[in-house]
Amino acid sequence: MEFQKRSFFSLLPVIASILLFFLKFSLKTAPSGCSLLHHNHYWISSKRIVTQDGVISGAVEIKDGKVFSLVKEEDWHGYIRKGQIVDFGEAVVMPGLIDVHAHLDDPGREEWEGFPSGTRAAAAGGITTLIDMPLNSEPSTVSEETLKLKINASKNRIFVDVGFWGGLVPDNALNATALERFLRAGVLGLKSFMCPSGINDFPMTNITHIKEGLSVLAKFKRPLLVHAEVQLDIADKSVKDDNKDARLYSTYLETRPPSMEEAAIRDLLTVSENTRVGGPAEGAHLHIVHLSDAQSSLNLLKNAKARGDSISIETCPHYLSFSADEIPDGDTRFKCAPPIRDAENKEKLWEALRGGDIDMLSSDHSPALPDLKLLQQGDFLKAWGGISSLQYVLPATWTSGRKYGVTFEQWSEKPAKLAGLPLKGSIAVGNYADIVAWEPETDFDLDQNHPSYFKHPSISAYMGRKLSGKVLATFVRGNLVYKEGKHAPAACGNRLLAT
Numbered sequence: 001m002e003f004q005k006r007s008f009f010s011l012l013p014v015i016a017s018i019l020l021f022f023l024k025f026s027l028k029t030a031p032s033g034c035s036l037l038h039h040n041h042y043w044i045s046s047k048r049i050v051t052q053d054g055v056i057s058g059a060v061e062i063k064d065g066k067v068f069s070l071v072k073e074e075d076w077h078g079y080i081r082k083g084q085i086v087d088f089g090e091a092v093v094m095p096g097l098i099d100v101h102a103h104l105d106d107p108g109r110e111e112w113e114g115f116p117s118g119t120r121a122a123a124a125g126g127i128t129t130l131i132d133m134p135l136n137s138e139p140s141t142v143s144e145e146t147l148k149l150k151i152n153a154s155k156n157r158i159f160v161d162v163g164f165w166g167g168l169v170p171d172n173a174l175n176a177t178a179l180e181r182f183l184r185a186g187v188l189g190l191k192s193f194m195c196p197s198g199i200n201d202f203p204m205t206n207i208t209h210i211k212e213g214l215s216v217l218a219k220f221k222r223p224l225l226v227h228a229e230v231q232l233d234i235a236d237k238s239v240k241d242d243n244k245d246a247r248l249y250s251t252y253l254e255t256r257p258p259s260m261e262e263a264a265i266r267d268l269l270t271v272s273e274n275t276r277v278g279g280p281a282e283g284a285h286l287h288i289v290h291l292s293d294a295q296s297s298l299n300l301l302k303n304a305k306a307r308g309d310s311i312s313i314e315t316c317p318h319y320l321s322f323s324a325d326e327i328p329d330g331d332t333r334f335k336c337a338p339p340i341r342d343a344e345n346k347e348k349l350w351e352a353l354r355g356g357d358i359d360m361l362s363s364d365h366s367p368a369l370p371d372l373k374l375l376q377q378g379d380f381l382k383a384w385g386g387i388s389s390l391q392y393v394l395p396a397t398w399t400s401g402r403k404y405g406v407t408f409e410q411w412s413e414k415p416a417k418l419a420g421l422p423l424k425g426s427i428a429v430g431n432y433a434d435i436v437a438w439e440p441e442t443d444f445d446l447d448q449n450h451p452s453y454f455k456h457p458s459i460s461a462y463m464g465r466k467l468s469g470k471v472l473a474t475f476v477r478g479n480l481v482y483k484e485g486k487h488a489p490a491a492c493g494n495r496l497l498a499t
């Protein structure tokens with residue numbers, strides 16, 4: 001008895017250190033519900049890991065939400081602990097997509113989309129960060145106060161990381177103090193429209209507003225994103241005068257010709273030279289959202305970039321996947337602005353993306369209540385514009401782009417740079433472990449039986465298509481937030497505010 005007692009006491013330090021080890025381990029595991037995985041330190045392995053130095057076969061070591069090391073297969077023997085490997089075999093492991101253009105419409109129009117459904121759709125589609133547009137929420141994000149509403153509305157309701165663009169509107173554009181307060185409150189940059197946005201509290205800006213906005217943005221080194229179309233009365237008038245059939249896509253196309261984009265861009269180029277090194281708005285940057293016209297507009301922008309203007313360009317999967325002649329009569333799911341143009345234009349967009357003249361991709365996911373799309377009536381002139389696509393942008397881009405080549409720079413690295421997120425956009429040591437694993441070779445039918453996480457699958461232009469590229473799993477800062485149809489129960493996305 002005496003002996004047993006003594007041996008118990010002599011074992012105390014051992015028991016204590018075992019207890020301490022488990023306590024430390026449990027403290028280090030992810031907070032409950034944020035991840036479908038219970039490790040805080042683990043490896044993601046695959047035969048195809050996309051890194052900055054090319055594709056490797058090996059593993060990504062993840063610790064405390066960040067990439068701790070990259071291990072090539074030939075070096076990993078004895079290095080990796082068994083039981084802490086998430087193996088994706090032949091699937092591609094690459095940086096999560098960063099979508100710099102999504103309308104989540106929250107607060108105020110949650111019935112259109114909302115933070116919970118939108119960020120779950122993002123996770124299911126391999127998007128690990130998205131930047132929310134300042135319009136279609138109610139109110140629009142156009143001031144420090146309205147940004148606070150966004151920040152509050154997103155609390156514990158986002159499943160991926162979310163940042164916010166702020167609106168540049170006539171009300172704040174000529175008021176540098178208000179704009180500075182707005183930028184100090186954390187918007188990652190500003191966004192403005194050069195034509196009516198369709199949203200009452202988001203009026204369009206003229207070139208003077210834009211010039212003033214750029215000079216304030218220069219101090220903060222943040223970008224201005226512009227919807228570059230200006231209204232040309234001639235186009236609208238010819239359609240109305242001739243009483244054209246509003247169920248034909250060609251009728252809608254006539255109301256928004258490439259010359260609307262071109263005129264806006266000509267206007268913008270009169271102030272973008274200010275962003276050059278040594279210019280009065282050096283530090284500011286102009287980003288053209290959803291470029292559709294791959295001819296004159298693109299050429300003008302190319303030349304301005306070559307002259308040293310700080311400009312970048314995005315286009316979206318719908319301009320790269322569809323062409324005007326394929327859009328069925330009355331199918332208003334395809335209505336967006338600027339419009340989807342002809343097949344030759346689509347080829348030119350791909351060429352420009354491949355050649356680097358177009359810098360990046362974004363979804364411009366912009367859903368609305370199905371009623372507003374007037375699907376029964378099929379009236380392209382009256383229906384609400386905007387393509388619903390968030391969850392399917394990776395397979396959609398891949399399906400049409402595999403023959404041209406799509407790179408992770410376009411979906412992750414360059415978007416991260418635009419949004420000012422230095423620890424995102426690539427799988428590199430020290431970066432956040434924002435990762436998607438997907439199977440490029442797997443095809444699926446996007447029909448009613450396919451699980452969709454955004455609110456209104458019926459209005460998605462991709463519904464009814466066969467797509468290639470199946471997302472298996474999505475990790476946000478090391479948390480496994482999505483795996484094969486299952487989401488992590490807790491919404492642990494971070495709100496990304498500029499400092």
Ligand SMILES: NC(=O)NC(NC(N)=O)C(=O)[O-]
Nearest residue numbers: 103197198336337366385386
């Ligand atoms: N109010 C909107 O959501 N507009 C959006 N609509 C589109 N692209 O058709 C946009 O980005 O311009």
Ligand SMILES: [Zn+2]
Nearest residue numbers: 227289290337
């Ligand atoms: Zn737009």
Ligand SMILES: [Zn+2]
Nearest residue numbers: 101133364366
């Ligand atoms: Zn948009």
